Amino acid sequence: MFAGLSLDQAPPFRAPLKFFLTAPVFACIAGVFLLFGSSFEIHSPNTIATIHLLTIGFMIMIVFGALQQMLPVVAGAVIPKPMTVANTTYTLLVLGIISFVSGFLYYEKILLFISSNFLLLGLFLFTSIALWQLLKVQNKSWIVLGMIFSLLFLMIAFFVGIHLIISHALGNISTLHYDIALIHYNYIFFGFIFLLIVAITFQVVPMFWVADSFSQNQQKFIILFTTLVLIFYGFNIFMQLGFDLVYKFLMSGVTLYFGYITIQKLKNRKIKLKDISVYFYIISMMFLMIGAVLWIVQLPLQFIGVIWGLGFVYTLMNGMLYKIVPFLTWFHISSKGVFDIPTMRDMINIKWSQMQFTLHLTSVLFFIIGLSFHSDYLLKYGAIFFIISNILLFINLFRAAKIFLVRF
Numbered sequence: 001m002f003a004g005l006s007l008d009q010a011p012p013f014r015a016p017l018k019f020f021l022t023a024p025v026f027a028c029i030a031g032v033f034l035l036f037g038s039s040f041e042i043h044s045p046n047t048i049a050t051i052h053l054l055t056i057g058f059m060i061m062i063v064f065g066a067l068q069q070m071l072p073v074v075a076g077a078v079i080p081k082p083m084t085v086a087n088t089t090y091t092l093l094v095l096g097i098i099s100f101v102s103g104f105l106y107y108e109k110i111l112l113f114i115s116s117n118f119l120l121l122g123l124f125l126f127t128s129i130a131l132w133q134l135l136k137v138q139n140k141s142w143i144v145l146g147m148i149f150s151l152l153f154l155m156i157a158f159f160v161g162i163h164l165i166i167s168h169a170l171g172n173i174s175t176l177h178y179d180i181a182l183i184h185y186n187y188i189f190f191g192f193i194f195l196l197i198v199a200i201t202f203q204v205v206p207m208f209w210v211a212d213s214f215s216q217n218q219q220k221f222i223i224l225f226t227t228l229v230l231i232f233y234g235f236n237i238f239m240q241l242g243f244d245l246v247y248k249f250l251m252s253g254v255t256l257y258f259g260y261i262t263i264q265k266l267k268n269r270k271i272k273l274k275d276i277s278v279y280f281y282i283i284s285m286m287f288l289m290i291g292a293v294l295w296i297v298q299l300p301l302q303f304i305g306v307i308w309g310l311g312f313v314y315t316l317m318n319g320m321l322y323k324i325v326p327f328l329t330w331f332h333i334s335s336k337g338v339f340d341i342p343t344m345r346d347m348i349n350i351k352w353s354q355m356q357f358t359l360h361l362t363s364v365l366f367f368i369i370g371l372s373f374h375s376d377y378l379l380k381y382g383a384i385f386f387i388i389s390n391i392l393l394f395i396n397l398f399r400a401a402k403i404f405l406v407r408f
Contacts, residue, residue, distance in 0.1 A: 010073050011082035013332040017401055018090055019065030020325055024394040026057025026097065027314075031387035035380055049101040054309065055188065056119070057097045062317050063196060064089060064126055066324060067147075074203050075144045077133035085129060092122030100165070116165045123158050127151050142219035146199030149227045153191025160184045179237050190251060191230050193313055198222055200320075201262060208323045209278060211269040218261060225254050252292035259285040259292075273345075276353045280319025283361065287311030306367045310386075318360060318393060322353055325397050329404045338407065347400040356396060359389035 030053035037046040068086055071077040079085055096118030103111030131151045137144050161184050167177060206213045229250045236243045263285045266278055291307040326344040333341050366382030369375070 010331070010335075011068055011079065011086070013328055013401075013404055015082045015086035016065035016068045016328070017325075018086070019061045019068075020321060020397060021394065021401065022090070022094070023058045023061040023065075023317075024390040024397070026053050026061065027390040027393075028387050029101075030054050030057065031383050031390060034386065035383035045104045045107065049104045051305070051309075052097065052100055052104075054314070056093065056100070059193060059313060059317065060123075061093065062321065063193075064093070066200070066320070067126075067130055069324070069328065070200065070203070071130055071133060071147070075134060075137055075141075075147065077130070077137055077144075079129055079133060085126065089122050089126040092118050092125070096122055112165050116162050119158070120162055123154070127155055127158075131155075142216065142223055143199045143202050146195055146202070146219075146223040149223065150192050150195040150199065153187045153195065153230065157184050157187035157192060160187070183234060183237055186233060187230065189308065190226065194255070195223065195226055197313070197316060198226070198258060201258075204320065204323070205262065205265055205281075208327075209266060209269045209275070209281075210271045211265040214261070214265070222254060222258050226251070229254070248296055252296050255292045256289050259289040274350070275345075276350065276357050277319040277322040279357060280315050280322065284312050284316035284319065287315060287364075300371070302371050303368070306364065306371065310364050310367065315360065315364075318356070321393070321397060322348060326400045329400050333404055333407060336408065341403065347403060348396045349399075352392065352396050356389055356392040359385050359392060363389055 030050045033046055033050040033053065037044075037050065068079060068082060071079060096115050098115075099111045099118060100115035102108065103115055131148065134140075134144055134148050134151070140148070160180055164177070164181060164184060202214045202219055205211050229247065232243075232250075233247045235241065236247060263282055266282055266285075269278075287307050288311075291304055291312060294307065295304050323344075326347040329347060330341060330344050363382045363385035366378050366385060370378030370382055
């Protein structure tokens with residue numbers, strides 16, 4: 001099951017754990033913003049703040065937590081002084097997202113400058129260390145290369161994002177602002193999040209769910225094709241080539257292919273035990289594929305944001321957390337020579353995880369239907385279910401982690 005892993009190089013459990021437990025808290029705050037926000041207009045300060053609570057406060061928190069564990073274990077890329085790096089990155093991200101959200105809500109320029117500095121330091125610190133360690137890996141698999149490309153796109157998207165923040169702070173919104181924002185959105189979603197999910201999926205689907213491995217050709221095609229299409233998109237935007245529809249078709253094609261083969265491998269897994277995390281993963285891939293089709297037919301950006309952001313990325317990360325946190329709890333306790341511990345399946349109550357799964361999907365459906373019928377009431381109900389879902393997610397994860405925390 002753990003073939004190819006180097007478990008003796010894993011960092012202390014508390015290094016990634018704080019990221020995993022903080023992410024649902026920021027998601028709850030985002031839900032509150034959605035509940036009391038005046039509208040879901042894509043460029044309103046409330047929406048921009050909410051989006052970044054979910055992207056930085058939830059998604060990047062989880063990604064950085066997972067990478068701290070996966071880089072040394074899967075790739076052999078050991079992060080030096082892991083607790084120092086984790087604590088520093090965590091503090092800077094928390095301060096950065098709080099000042100960012102406050103700056104946009106109250107449009108305080110000083111807070112936007114402060115947030116850009118905190119986020120610059122936090123994201124650059126962790127990303128540069130992770131990239132350096134990955135680049136030193138001798139025999140780079142496509143999983144390692146996928147992580148490298150993903151972090152490179154994050155660096156590009158982040159510096160573009162800092163430019164956008166400073167433009168708002170200075171009130172200097174140029175005619176290229178929208179084009180630059182498109183680069184930021186696409187490189188964050190496809191370059192960073194999608195590529196990283198692809199690389200992690202190649203590793204964890206066969207490992208956690210005893211499914212067939214992705215072939216080397218499949219890994220090479222998805223990672224290389226996505227990278228080249230994103231480079232093409234950058235040239236297309238800055239040189240005003242007008243090939244936006246070509247880009248959409250190419251990127252939609254690779255996402256549809258990835259979603260399809262992942263679902264097939266999960267459906268045909270060798271051991272079909274009842275496991276809610278599998279349903280999270282399969283549903284997330286379905287949302288990825290639906291979003292790809294709707295993106296081509298030019299649905300409003302709000303729809304795509306809900307379907308891809310909450311339906312695909314958020315659902316998948318929920319499912320991964322239900323595997324990663326119990327696994328790390330079990331691993332770090334057993335590595336200390338203690339074997340009188342619950343199994344990974346018993347660390348989180350199946351009924352509670354099923355309830356959270358239902359609440360999460362209900363919230364996504366309310367958001368989609370609310371946007372379809374322009375109903376603020378349905379959107380508010382979606383926000384309420386989203387908040388409750390994240391409270392339950394926090395409780396479930398904390399119960400699993402508590403098994404370790406009360407012992408050590």
